[in-house]
Amino acid sequence: MSSTDSTLVHEILAGDAEAYAILVKRYQKPIFNLMLRMTSCDEDAMDLTQETFVRAYEKLEQFKPCSPFFPWLYTIGMNLARDFQRKVRASRTAMESLSRDMDPLSDSAESLSGRLDADQVSQMLRKLPPDYRESLMLRFHEGLSVNELASALDISVSGAKMRIHRGLLKLRELLGEKNHEE
Amino acid sequence: MKNEMKNGFPLDVPEEDLRRIAGMIASLPDREPPVEIIDFVMAGIKPKKMGRLRVLWRRLTVPVVFAPLRLASVAASVALVFLAVALFVNRGPEQSSTTSLQQAVNGNERTVVFSLNMPGASRVELIGSFNRWKPGDSVMAWDDSRKAWVLSLDLPKGRYEYAYLVDGEKVVSDPNALMLRDDGFGNKNSILIVERNNGHEAGI
Numbered sequence: 001m002s003s004t005d006s007t008l009v010h011e012i013l014a015g016d017a018e019a020y021a022i023l024v025k026r027y028q029k030p031i032f033n034l035m036l037r038m039t040s041c042d043e044d045a046m047d048l049t050q051e052t053f054v055r056a057y058e059k060l061e062q063f064k065p066c067s068p069f070f071p072w073l074y075t076i077g078m079n080l081a082r083d084f085q086r087k088v089r090a091s092r093t094a095m096e097s098l099s100r101d102m103d104p105l106s107d108s109a110e111s112l113s114g115r116l117d118a119d120q121v122s123q124m125l126r127k128l129p130p131d132y133r134e135s136l137m138l139r140f141h142e143g144l145s146v147n148e149l150a151s152a153l154d155i156s157v158s159g160a161k162m163r164i165h166r167g168l169l170k171l172r173e174l175l176g177e178k179n180h181e182e
Numbered sequence: 183m184k185n186e187m188k189n190g191f192p193l194d195v196p197e198e199d200l201r202r203i204a205g206m207i208a209s210l211p212d213r214e215p216p217v218e219i220i221d222f223v224m225a226g227i228k229p230k231k232m233g234r235l236r237v238l239w240r241r242l243t244v245p246v247v248f249a250p251l252r253l254a255s256v257a258a259s260v261a262l263v264f265l266a267v268a269l270f271v272n273r274g275p276e277q278s279s280t281t282s283l284q285q286a287v288n289g290n291e292r293t294v295v296f297s298l299n300m301p302g303a304s305r306v307e308l309i310g311s312f313n314r315w316k317p318g319d320s321v322m323a324w325d326d327s328r329k330a331w332v333l334s335l336d337l338p339k340g341r342y343e344y345a346y347l348v349d350g351e352k353v354v355s356d357p358n359a360l361m362l363r364d365d366g367f368g369n370k371n372s373i374l375i376v377e378r379n380n381g382h383e384a385g386i
Contacts, residue, residue, distance in 0.1 A: 017229040018363050024220045032215035046216055053223040060230070121206040140207040168200050175203070 005069035012060060024053050027070060030142055031077050037137070038081035038130060039088075048084060052077040071144060071152035078134065078153065085130070124174040132167035139164050221341035225375040229361070279346070279356045280330075281374060291336040292376055296344075298322065298356075299330040303348045306331040310344025310374075317347055343371040 003011075003022065011019040031052050035045035056063075056076050063072055125133050131153070138144045138152055150160035278299045296308050308320040312335065322331035331346075343363060346354040355362055359372030 013230055014232065015229045017224070017227055017361065020227060021220055021224055024223050028215045028219050029212055032219065033212045036213060042216075046219065049215065049219055050222050050226070053219075054226045057223075057227045118206060118210055121203065122210055125207070125210075136204075136207055140204045141210060143208075168203060171203055172199055 006065040009060060009063060009065060009069065012057075020053075020057055023069070027073055028053070030070070031073065034074070034077055034134070034137075035081060037126065037133065038085065040126070044084065048077070048080055052080055055080065067151065068148060070142075071138075071148045074138065074152040075154055078130075081130070120175060121171070124171055127174055128167060128170055132163055132170055135160065135163035136167045136171065221375055224341065224361075224373075278358075279354070280358055281356055281372075291338050294335050294337050294374065294376065296322065296333045296335070296346075296356075297325075297328060297330045298346050298354070299328075300346075300348060300354070301329060303331065305349055307347040307350075308333050308335075308344060309347050309353075310371075311342045312337055312344070317350070322346075337374075337376050342374045342376070344374060345369065345371055 003019075005023065005026075008019045008023055012023075028049060032045055032049045035048040035052075036042070039045050039048065052073065056073050059076065063069065125136070128136070135149060135153065138149045139146070144152065146157055146160050146164070149164075150157045153160065153163070155163070280297045280299075281294060298306055300306060306322040307317050308322055309315045309317055310320075313319040320333055320335065322333040324330075325332040343365075344356070345365075346356070348354050353369045355370040356372035359374065361373040362370040363373055365371045
């Protein structure tokens with residue numbers, strides 16, 4: 001039987017550094033994919049993934065064993081990715097202008113027409129502002145509860161619901177535009 | 183602003199659309215992370231030392247049982263340690279082990295020089311994850327100028343575990359290794375990380 005996250009954290013804090021390799025193996029995939037979405041660059045994604053795990057290890061004493069490990073780790077990753085994006089100002093500006101151009105509640109009640117495939121969704125997700133995109137990914141791709149999502153993004157539960165709501169609307173709008181163009 | 187939700191979806195747009203989108207998000211393919219991430223992370227951390235508060239907390243929470251026999255065993259252990267130290271001091275030159283990374287051989291591999299100072303041994307072999315722990319594959323040669331058993335290996339980047347097999351029976355770990363790991367059979371494996379950056383001694 002595999003060890004639980006909290007058992008592993010306990011062992012690591014007691015001096016067994018090797019136990020951390022299990023946590024890294026367990027969560028490197030979602031963190032690496034988070035970084036790919038945030039940077040669109042393999043090298044940067046790899047560096048940020050490593051940094052996330054090293055930073056989490058350094059802060060492990062602050063982790064509350066009664067809470068889930070992954071949202072806590074994700075918060076660290078998100079903060080690092082945001083810092084990285086601040087340095088890459090061009091991409092941030094692009095995100096902001098996209099965000100301004102879109103009215104989140106200007107949807108119509110018409111149903112999405114045309115085909116919808118994974119490539120389209122993936123492509124349009126990249127156009128969403130990171131906060132909305134990651135809310136949708138955490139909720140629907142990683143399967144976190146709204147409470148865990150709120151914890152991972154360091155926002156209130158109502159704020160998390162709002163992000164899911166707006167994120168879905170924005171994505172639907174982008175996909176509608178894409179289909180309309182085609 | 184409308185923010186009514188049903189089953190996690192907004193009410194003011196066709197639920198079918200949003201369910202489809204959520205379903206597509208759920209089934210988006212993930213990229214596999216590069217295999218070396220674990221190695222690089224593990225190379226960047228050190229075992230944690232328990233802080234005073236944590237040690238105090240453990241002392242308070244873990245019950246201590248007074249057992250005179252335990253004291254006797256402690257005394258015996260101390261005596262054994264003294265005996266071992268005395269034997270060790272009289273044994274002659276101190277055993278030491280070094281492992282050093284040298285210049286890159288090509289883009290992917292680096293030369294690792296393993297060195298074990300054990301003049302009393304008649305045969306020393308290097309066993310590890312790089313040779314599937316197979317004795318005989320990496321026999322070390324005595325280098326009189328270094329007064330040590332030496333072997334060079336070209337290894338690609340990655341994380342390796344290794345140990346020295348002395349005279350075909352005694353497994354000796356590298357005391358200077360970055361980390362040691364219990365092999366589950368009473369021995370300690372040494373951990374070696376060969377990093378991607380070309381450089382001097384980084385990585386061990």
